[in-house]
Amino acid sequence: MANEPLPPFSSSVRLKYVKLGYQYLVNHILTFILIPIIVGISIELARVGPDEILSLLRFLNDLDLIYVMSTLFLVIIVGTVYFMSRPRPVYLVDYACFRPKPNFRVPFSTFLEHARLVPQFDERTVRFQVKILERSGLGEETCLPPANHYIPPTCSMAAARSEAELVIFSAIDELLNKTGMRPKNIDILIVNCSLFSPTPSLSAMIVNKYKLRSNILSFNLSGMGCSAGLISLDLARDLLQAHGNSNALVVSTEIITPNYYLGKERAMLLPNCLFRMGAAAVLLSNCRRERSRAKYRLTHVVRTHKGADDAAYRCVFQEQDSEGLTGINLSKDLMAIAGDALKSNITTMGPLVLPASEQLLFLFSLIARKVFKAKWKPYIPDFRLAFEHFCIHAGGRAVIDELQKNLQLSDQHVEASRMALHRFGNTSSSSLWYELNYIESKGRMKKGDRVWMIGFGSGFKCNSAVWKCLKTIKTPVDGPWSTSIHRYPVDVPAVVKVL
Amino acid sequence: MDVLTTLTIIFLLYSLYLLYKSYKLKCSRNCYLVDYVCFKPSPDRQITTRKCGEIIERNKNLGLAEYKFLLKVIVNSGIGERTYGPRNIIEGREESPTLDDAIEEMDEFLNVCIHDLFVKTKISPRDVDVLVVNISTFCPAPSLASRIVHRYNMRDDVKTYSLSSMGCSATLVAIDVVQNIFKSGKKSLAVVITSESISPNWYSGNDKSMMLGNCLFRCGGSAMLLTNDPAMQAQAKMRLKCLVRTHIGANDDAFNSAVQKEDDMGRVGVHLSKDLPKAAMRAFTENLKRLLPKILPYREIALIAFHIVKQKLVQPNAKLNKVVAQINFKSGVDHFCLHTGGTAVIDAVRQALRLSEFDVEPARMTLHRWGNTSASSIWYVLGYMEAKKRLKKKDRVLMISFGSGFKCNSCLWEVTRDLGDGDVWEDCIKEYPPKTIVNPYLDKYGWVNEETEETFNREERIEAFKNSPW
Numbered sequence: 001m002a003n004e005p006l007p008p009f010s011s012s013v014r015l016k017y018v019k020l021g022y023q024y025l026v027n028h029i030l031t032f033i034l035i036p037i038i039v040g041i042s043i044e045l046a047r048v049g050p051d052e053i054l055s056l057l058r059f060l061n062d063l064d065l066i067y068v069m070s071t072l073f074l075v076i077i078v079g080t081v082y083f084m085s086r087p088r089p090v091y092l093v094d095y096a097c098f099r100p101k102p103n104f105r106v107p108f109s110t111f112l113e114h115a116r117l118v119p120q121f122d123e124r125t126v127r128f129q130v131k132i133l134e135r136s137g138l139g140e141e142t143c144l145p146p147a148n149h150y151i152p153p154t155c156s157m158a159a160a161r162s163e164a165e166l167v168i169f170s171a172i173d174e175l176l177n178k179t180g181m182r183p184k185n186i187d188i189l190i191v192n193c194s195l196f197s198p199t200p201s202l203s204a205m206i207v208n209k210y211k212l213r214s215n216i217l218s219f220n221l222s223g224m225g226c227s228a229g230l231i232s233l234d235l236a237r238d239l240l241q242a243h244g245n246s247n248a249l250v251v252s253t254e255i256i257t258p259n260y261y262l263g264k265e266r267a268m269l270l271p272n273c274l275f276r277m278g279a280a281a282v283l284l285s286n287c288r289r290e291r292s293r294a295k296y297r298l299t300h301v302v303r304t305h306k307g308a309d310d311a312a313y314r315c316v317f318q319e320q321d322s323e324g325l326t327g328i329n330l331s332k333d334l335m336a337i338a339g340d341a342l343k344s345n346i347t348t349m350g351p352l353v354l355p356a357s358e359q360l361l362f363l364f365s366l367i368a369r370k371v372f373k374a375k376w377k378p379y380i381p382d383f384r385l386a387f388e389h390f391c392i393h394a395g396g397r398a399v400i401d402e403l404q405k406n407l408q409l410s411d412q413h414v415e416a417s418r419m420a421l422h423r424f425g426n427t428s429s430s431s432l433w434y435e436l437n438y439i440e441s442k443g444r445m446k447k448g449d450r451v452w453m454i455g456f457g458s459g460f461k462c463n464s465a466v467w468k469c470l471k472t473i474k475t476p477v478d479g480p481w482s483t484s485i486h487r488y489p490v491d492v493p494a495v496v497k498v499l
Numbered sequence: 500m501d502v503l504t505t506l507t508i509i510f511l512l513y514s515l516y517l518l519y520k521s522y523k524l525k526c527s528r529n530c531y532l533v534d535y536v537c538f539k540p541s542p543d544r545q546i547t548t549r550k551c552g553e554i555i556e557r558n559k560n561l562g563l564a565e566y567k568f569l570l571k572v573i574v575n576s577g578i579g580e581r582t583y584g585p586r587n588i589i590e591g592r593e594e595s596p597t598l599d600d601a602i603e604e605m606d607e608f609l610n611v612c613i614h615d616l617f618v619k620t621k622i623s624p625r626d627v628d629v630l631v632v633n634i635s636t637f638c639p640a641p642s643l644a645s646r647i648v649h650r651y652n653m654r655d656d657v658k659t660y661s662l663s664s665m666g667c668s669a670t671l672v673a674i675d676v677v678q679n680i681f682k683s684g685k686k687s688l689a690v691v692i693t694s695e696s697i698s699p700n701w702y703s704g705n706d707k708s709m710m711l712g713n714c715l716f717r718c719g720g721s722a723m724l725l726t727n728d729p730a731m732q733a734q735a736k737m738r739l740k741c742l743v744r745t746h747i748g749a750n751d752d753a754f755n756s757a758v759q760k761e762d763d764m765g766r767v768g769v770h771l772s773k774d775l776p777k778a779a780m781r782a783f784t785e786n787l788k789r790l791l792p793k794i795l796p797y798r799e800i801a802l803i804a805f806h807i808v809k810q811k812l813v814q815p816n817a818k819l820n821k822v823v824a825q826i827n828f829k830s831g832v833d834h835f836c837l838h839t840g841g842t843a844v845i846d847a848v849r850q851a852l853r854l855s856e857f858d859v860e861p862a863r864m865t866l867h868r869w870g871n872t873s874a875s876s877i878w879y880v881l882g883y884m885e886a887k888k889r890l891k892k893k894d895r896v897l898m899i900s901f902g903s904g905f906k907c908n909s910c911l912w913e914v915t916r917d918l919g920d921g922d923v924w925e926d927c928i929k930e931y932p933p934k935t936i937v938n939p940y941l942d943k944y945g946w947v948n949e950e951t952e953e954t955f956n957r958e959e960r961i962e963a964f965k966n967s968p969w
Contacts, residue, residue: 071507078514085521087683157761197638199759199769200748201664204904209749214745219672220657224641224665235660235676242682304655307641307648318640320598344655345570459645484615 020390050400088238088244088286091294092467093181096174097433097480098167098253098422100143106276108133109142109496118152120262127499128266132273133242134496137397137418141484142276142425147257161197161205167253167279168202169209174280176210178478181247183210188239188248189333192221192228192429194458195318195363197253206251217243225316225457226393229280229429230253230465234301247287251277254428261327268319268327274396278401278427278434296451296467300352304345306460312337328458338395341462342406342454346383349464353386353450383407387466388449390414391435393456394421397492401452417486424480426431431454434480441485443475504769521620521792524684529726530677531735532912534620537875537882538612538694539923540583546717548939554588560705563957566947568707572714573940577842577863578721580939582717582870585698591812593701600698601637608694608720613709616722617651620734622688623653624705629689631676632664633669636759637696646693651658655811665836665900666757669693670874671910675742679726688728694720695873696756709768715820715841719872719879724791734746736878737896745786745907753778757903768860769903776847780838794897795831830854831895832911834884835859838900839876840865847909848899861887868924874900876903880921886924 025032052172106114109134115126115152145166147159168191176183189212191203201220217239224231229252236248256277284293306312315331331337347398351359358381363381383390390413392403400421404414416435424434432453439445449469456462478484505543523810546554555561555569587593587600617624630653632644642661647653658680665672677689697718702709726735748752754774761767792800806822837848845866849859861883869879877898884890894914901907921928 042920065649074511074514078517081521082517086525089713156765157759157767194640197636197639197663199636199664199666199757200754200903204746204748204754206666206907207904208751208754211749212746214747214749215743215789216746217664217675217744218746219660219676220664221661223638223640223661224643224644224659225640227869231660234658238676238680238683242679303658305645305648305653305657305659306655307645308652308655310649313641313649315647324595324597350657373542393750398706458641459648460641462643 001118009357014403023355026360027355028205029356032115041084060243070201070288074369086212087175088241088289090174090298091242091285091290091470092296092298093247093283093285093290093294094175094179094383095280095282095433095436096171096178097430097437099174099480100277102141104143104145105141106144106148106275112498114149114151118262120152125182125264125269128399129269130499132243134498136273137400137421137492138276138425139275139422139490139492141423145255145257145277148260152262153257153260154403155258155260157198158260162257163277164193164196164202164205164253164255165209167277168206168251168281171253171279171281172206172210172249172251175249175283179283179302181283183212185247185404186210186212186245186249187216187246188236189216189218189251190221190232190236191219191251191253192224192232193253193255193258193429194223194225194228194256197222202251204250209320223458224432224460225459226254226426226428226462227455227457227463229432229453229454230301230463231303231336231461232429233282233284233298233465234303234463235286237298240284244331245287246285247290248284250282250284251279252429254281254430259328261324261325263323263327265321265327265329267329267331268321270330271328274426276318276427277426278430278432280433282433288382291470294470295473296469298378298465299450299468300349300464301464302345302349302352304341304348304462306337306341306344306462309460312341312460315460335398336340338399338462339402339406339459341456341460345454345462345464346381349466350381353466354381354383355385355450358382358385372379380406380408383452384409384413386450387452388446389416389439389451391439391445391451391453392417393432393454394418394424394426394435395456396426397421415489418492419490422490422492423484423488435482436489437477438477438485440473441475441477441479442479445469447472504833507868508686522815524775526729527684527686527728527729528682530674530681530739531726531732532737532739533622533724533726533727533731533735534616535721535723535736535878535881536616536619537879537923538608538718539623539720540607540718544583544586544589544718545581546584546589548943550584550589551940556595557591558703559595562705563950563952564948565707565710567706568943569710570940570947572711574938575842575868576715577845578715578717579867580868581868583719585718587698588701594697594703596701598639598699601696602639604696604698605634605643605646605694606639608718609643609650609692612720612722613647613651613690614693616690616724620724622724623946624653627657627690628687629652629658629660629680630692631662631689631828632692633671633673634674634692634694634696635667635669635873636700637668638663643692658818659723664903665934666898666904666906667840667871667873667876668902668906668908669723670877671742671744671898671900671908673906674723674739674910675744677725677727678739680743681725684727686728687726689725691723691725692720693723693875693878695871695875700769704762704764704765704768706768706770708770709762710774711771712769714808715871717870717872719869719875721875721878723878725938732915735915736918739915740895740911740913741790742910743793746904747778747782747785748904750778750781750905753781753905756905772802776843776867778905779844779907779946780847780851780902782901782905786899786907790909791826791828791831792817795826795828799827799830810948824855829854829858832888832897833894835862836877836880836884836896836898837862839869839871839880840901841871842866843958844901860932867933868927868931874902876900882922882924883928886921886928887916890918892916896966
């Protein structure tokens with residue numbers, strides 16, 4: 001370190017200040033233009049004197065009453081039409097995550113012991129799974145459902161249903177308690193669970209348990225992968241635009257029980273190591289009276305589907321191996337495809353959220369590269385100017401690393417994702433809510449903060465949602481992190497030696 | 500005061516522009532059905548009476564009691580000889596369906612039907628903005644919606660939704676999703692795909708309540724193109740007037756009337772309980788309560804209100820049966836598309852709405868020709884009406900469907916132009932309605948009813964069946 005030349009201090013600082021000055025100028029351009037105009041008008045008024053102003057007022061007085069009334073009427077009508085045609089705001093009143101009990105824990109030692117005792121796994125398969133687990137970024141407190149604790153795991157439909165009831169009902173119970181919302185007041189119900197879809201649907205199961213109204217609009221989405229939570233949010237938003245004064249309950253979960261892979265295909269063993277039990281229930285509303293207690297407002301949802309591309313489509317694929325066992329095959333190009341899907345997503349997201357300064361720079365760089373064929377690296381807009389917090393789907397350590405690199409985020413920005421992966425594992429579509437809860441539990445969520453949720457899913461989809469915080473969240477926060485937040489953040493080593 | 504005048508003019512122009520924009524937005528809130536295509540599987544997938552016998556004979560778990568039960572079910576089902584089944588069942592592999600079997604069954608439908616829809620409507624897949632797929636009992640990863648995006652190379656900002664497990668009424672749920680997206684006013688094109696997956700859901704046990712599904716469900720599917728663009732109004736077939744959804748899952752009996760579970764031996768099947776017809780009627784009544792005020796003409800509503808008030812004054816505690824008996828459902832609806840759940844369902848709805856045989860003929864004939872194709876059945880019924888040239892401009896069509904949970908969904912369409920496209924009924928519409936419906940199953944398997952446990956010899960009967968000429 002002593003031999004390395006020191007970075008040229010002065011030039012880097014100068015550049016930084018230039019960049020800051022440029023950003024400030026462009027983002028506040030309107031203010032800068034308006035100031036001289038206001039100054040000009042006030043000077044003009046001062047010069048003109050009070051008499052002219054009085055004559056102006058007398059002129060207005062002389063106008064016909066009809067003229068004044070009709071103008072006023074027109075103003076009111078146009079104002080009403082304008083306000084009525086604006087999209088309804090979508091508020092997040094509150095949300096609750098499933099809190100797994102410690103008896104569902106699967107520490108590495110348990111995982112290893114069970115894997116060794118399952119008759120279907122040979123030593124090679126066990127070693128592979130443990131190797132993955134060591135490098136996964138998961139901790140010792142992640143949880144699997146009761147059926148997976150049996151040796152071998154019992155993957156019956158009854159067991160899957162009881163896992164669904166356990167995770168979904170406890171999340172919804174907690175949400176209803178927190179918000180004081182009566183089940184009869186829920187107008188829209190959307191449930192997403194990718195790999196378990198019994199008849200009657202999980203949404204019907206919720207309607208039955210909580211005795212929801214008979215004119216409820218219920219939807220059950222399935223097979224849409226780990227980004228399905230954001231797809232449900234998109235659907236909820238569309239429904240809340242069409243129906244005024246409504247409350248929507250969105251439940252995101254993944255049921256692990258029926259999807260344990262008991263074969264030998266390596267690419268299909270990965271989900272065994274990464275997926276864990278979790279669920280989240282979110283209450284959205286467009287009622288004006290909920291505004292005062294709502295935590296967030298949904299500002300944008302952008303969805304990108306790369307299914308037209310072969311490699312992207314085959315990247316996360318459910319298939320049967322040579323022995324006829326069903327499992328999810330994760331391809332090796334997952335990272336590259338995720339990066340590509342993210343690029344498409346931010347191309348749409350960028351203009352919606354980035355400040356003008358970054359957009360101009362991006363446009364300038366794009367023109368230079370495409371029109372003038374300049375050999376510049378593509379300019380990556382600085383998303384840290386648009387968002388204070390990032391919730392990246394905790395798909396695995398590699399996904400978070402890749403996104404951190406792509407978006408040039410600091411370690412603190414991705415801390416929520418890494419810690420959620422460590423504490424809860426990959427809980428699929430509900431992981432984003434565990435991460436949001438982490439940020440709140442750390443006391444980092446302040447009024448006006450913007451949150452970017454990014455989810456990836458099979459297909460290949462990249463979906464993102466932008467929230468704006470409406471009130472500062474005070475600690476301590478009652479949630480899944482209540483018992484463990486004081487121990488976080490932890491340093492997650494690259495490899496945790498088990499074998 | 501030029502400045503004032505200029506400002507006023509600018510303000511007026513802007514207000515006019517805002518009003519014009521909101522008017523355009525309102526016009527774009529209608530949901531038009533541009534066209535729809537039903538799926539006709541290849542002829543080698545037909546389940547004839549003989550094929551049916553072979554399939555039943557293969558199942559070693561079934562005895563005489565089960566045979567009698569199955570015969571009764573099939574005879575009473577109203578299903579004919581030309582319905583279609585999936586390849587794995589026809590080829591004898593129903594006990595061990597693979598993922599590939601299910602995907603192949605879906606591919607045969609997706610590759611043909613959606614292609615035909617695009618060709619018919621002259622729309623490119625890249626113009627599609629919304630894709631909603633509902634296939635109840637099969638949800639692979641990636642979803643079938645992704646499979647369609649991949650196969651037809653759709654845009655990367657297409658909104659896909661994959662609905663699952665919502666039963667036989669799921670097609671109207673899909674249309675509800677599309678309708679709500681359309682209400683935002685932005686001009687979009689939506690494709691709705693409806694089908695059912697039979698291959699992975701064969702029940703190989705002997706629990707009677709779970710064997711019903713095997714007898715009734717058949718392969719079919721449909722693809723619909725919807726839009727809210729007023730410019731496509733001339734090309735469109737129908738316009739959606741209202742959609743009502745009812746979910747009585749809060750009632751435990753209704754919720755448990757159709758449940759997928761394992762039987763005593765651990766085999767998975769859909770258990771249909773005896774309370775199913777009652778649950779269906781309850782859901783239907785709830786649905787009608789909300790639907791009728793939206794579809795009946797004002798005169799009829801006023802008349803009903805008058806009768807209710809009159810009855811309440813005369814006999815405050817009496818039930819409203821007499822009033823219900825006087826409602827003329829046909830005053831607000833010209834054609835009825837009933838879900839072909841089975842003869843019992845059609846008869847029950849016919850009785851409740853006091854419809855004529857002519858009104859329920861499309862549903863009965865669809866059941867006979869295609870079987871219960873689950874959610875897509877109402878589109879086959881609509882196809883029958885169209886092939887028979889019954890649908891004229893300004894006619895109103897009511898679609899009613901039921902689903903597990905228990906749900907009853909209904910919607911009213913208004914026909915926007917005279918329709919006459921035969922589609923999948925083209926080749927056989929002349930044979931319907933048939934002059935006589937001699938039940939082929941009763942004819943060939945009626946001997947089952949004469950046998951008793953003592954006289955029944957399974958091996959002998961199977962030999963005789965295998966050697967029979969038909």
